[in-house]
Amino acid sequence: MLGQTPALMRRIAHLDMDAFYASVELLRYPQLKGLPVVIGGGRRPEDNLLARMRHLQPEREWDTSHLADIPVDIFPRLDGYTGRGVITTATYAARAFGVGSAMGVMKAAQLCPQAILLPVDFEQYRHYSRRFKEIVRDIAPVVEDRGVDEIYIDFTHVPGGQREDGRVLARLIQKSITDDTGLTCSIGVAPNKLLAKMASELNKPNGISILKPEDLQEKIWPLSCRKINGIGPKAEAKLKVHGIHTIGELAACERDWLTKHFGKSYGAWLFDAAHGVDERPVVTESEPVSMSRETTFEKDLHVQHDRAALGDIFTRLCQQVATDLQRKGYVGKTIGIKLRFDNFQSVTRDNTLAFFTADPLAIRQAAGQCLKRIEFKRRIRLLGVRVGSLVKAVDAPLPPSDTEKSLSSAITAQEPTPSKEISHEQADLF
Ligand code: TTP
Numbered sequence: 001m002l003g004q005t006p007a008l009m010r011r012i013a014h015l016d017m018d019a020f021y022a023s024v025e026l027l028r029y030p031q032l033k034g035l036p037v038v039i040g041g042g043r044r045p046e047d048n049l050l051a052r053m054r055h056l057q058p059e060r061e062w063d064t065s066h067l068a069d070i071p072v073d074i075f076p077r078l079d080g081y082t083g084r085g086v087i088t089t090a091t092y093a094a095r096a097f098g099v100g101s102a103m104g105v106m107k108a109a110q111l112c113p114q115a116i117l118l119p120v121d122f123e124q125y126r127h128y129s130r131r132f133k134e135i136v137r138d139i140a141p142v143v144e145d146r147g148v149d150e151i152y153i154d155f156t157h158v159p160g161g162q163r164e165d166g167r168v169l170a171r172l173i174q175k176s177i178t179d180d181t182g183l184t185c186s187i188g189v190a191p192n193k194l195l196a197k198m199a200s201e202l203n204k205p206n207g208i209s210i211l212k213p214e215d216l217q218e219k220i221w222p223l224s225c226r227k228i229n230g231i232g233p234k235a236e237a238k239l240k241v242h243g244i245h246t247i248g249e250l251a252a253c254e255r256d257w258l259t260k261h262f263g264k265s266y267g268a269w270l271f272d273a274a275h276g277v278d279e280r281p282v283v284t285e286s287e288p289v290s291m292s293r294e295t296t297f298e299k300d301l302h303v304q305h306d307r308a309a310l311g312d313i314f315t316r317l318c319q320q321v322a323t324d325l326q327r328k329g330y331v332g333k334t335i336g337i338k339l340r341f342d343n344f345q346s347v348t349r350d351n352t353l354a355f356f357t358a359d360p361l362a363i364r365q366a367a368g369q370c371l372k373r374i375e376f377k378r379r380i381r382l383l384g385v386r387v388g389s390l391v392k393a394v395d396a397p398l399p400p401s402d403t404e405k406s407l408s409s410a411i412t413a414q415e416p417t418p419s420k421e422i423s424h425e426q427a428d429l430f
């Protein structure tokens with residue numbers, strides 16, 4: 001090519017860490033490599049295992065630098081588990097038994113009783129999440145954060161990003177992450193985000209898959225419609241009613257037919273998605289839309305008999321969300337609650353305020369109002385509080401009155417306000 005640079009083809013990568021929480025746990029306990037391990041089941045003090053080892057082998061020292069020496073047969077197994085915990089993830093060895101994310105631990109215990117059960121340690125996962133993203137940004141700076149274990153990366157203008165359609169850069173990124181952290185990931189590279197996301201799943205774990213426009217028919221069309229990020233269970237069910245199961249079947253539908261049955265905007269999006277069309281850019285600064293805290297109770301609670309306990313938990317959740325917002329420098333105006341009843345039915349209610357806040361009292365009050373709009377016929381299994389419509393605290397419009405107060409508590413506060421005790425009598429219900 002003499003002096004002429006050809007137009008660069010868009011090359012977008014999606015990177016997703018493999019069995020993320022479980023893989024982080026295996027860094028601590030390498031003796032569990034290759035075994036079925038599940039993460040979840042509620043909190044357990046981290047050094048339970050060390051305490052047992054001190055008892056079993058008092059002649060030697062057991063502290064956190066000896067975690068890798070704990071014998072495998074000391075670890076708790078799923079066998080006989082009777083709690084209400086849910087699995088966050090499982091190693092690939094456990095997945096071979098049909099165990100996976102969002103499954104009840106009791107169900108998993110039936111499928112794979114010999115699997116080892118480890119508690120979650122979010123702080124550790126956040127640490128590795130930050131670390132792998134830093135490593136990628138050092139190599140390819142245009143990165144969109146998509147949650148704890150995944151990102152989009154724009155390869156288009158990165159030196160070497162076009163070589164072998166992105167495979168060379170994907171390999172370099174994979175190797176850099178593994179060398180630094182000991183963790184593996186899978187990467188899909190494609191002409192856009194939609195296809196890259198699907199591609200990253202095609203070769204898991206520790207895989208790379210490259211999709212070119214001409215691969216659509218062979219590699220994407222045979223997949224179930226559900227594989228498209230944006231087709232949820234409801235849309236999937238509706239598509240099935242019309243006999244549409246695969247992406248190829250969706251692609252065979254007329255655009256007009258889709259807009260007629262699925263609405264103008266969603267129908268058009270379905271048509272484009274099935275044809276692998278997606279123009280969304282990789283957005284480097286992503287702002288959170290909402291922040292929430294929720295808790296599942298040890299035993300289901302009754303709105304009247306357990307009023308005091310519910311009130312305390314509710315107040316604590318509001319305080320926690322307020323602290324999260326203040327720490328990260330956000331304020332919000334839509335205050336919502338979520339409840340799950342003992343029959344697993346979930347309800348949500350929200351309440352939009354006239355002002356932005358990160359104040360625990362204001363959140364508690366607004367959330368209390370939401371509670372009143374719920375009919376309590378059953379015991380409660382889960383309770384959550386959410387604050388949405390977030391803006392950066394520094395960008396928030398000041399409330400029309402009481403400007404002084406908001407300046408000191410909601411708008412500029414970066415650290416949790418040493419909050420006045422909130423009494424749960426402020427809401428009528430709990
Ligand atoms: P995923 O990327 O969906 O799953 P994974 O990394 O465990 O496994 P893989 O990507 O190899 O298929 O989710 C990332 C983490 O998010 C996961 O390790 C645990 C957590 N998670 C939950 O807590 N609950 C869930 O339902 C899911 C799907 C994930």
Ligand code: MG
Pocket residue numbers: 016017018019020149
């Ligand atoms: Mg993952």
Ligand code: MG
Pocket residue numbers: 016017149150
């Ligand atoms: Mg993921």
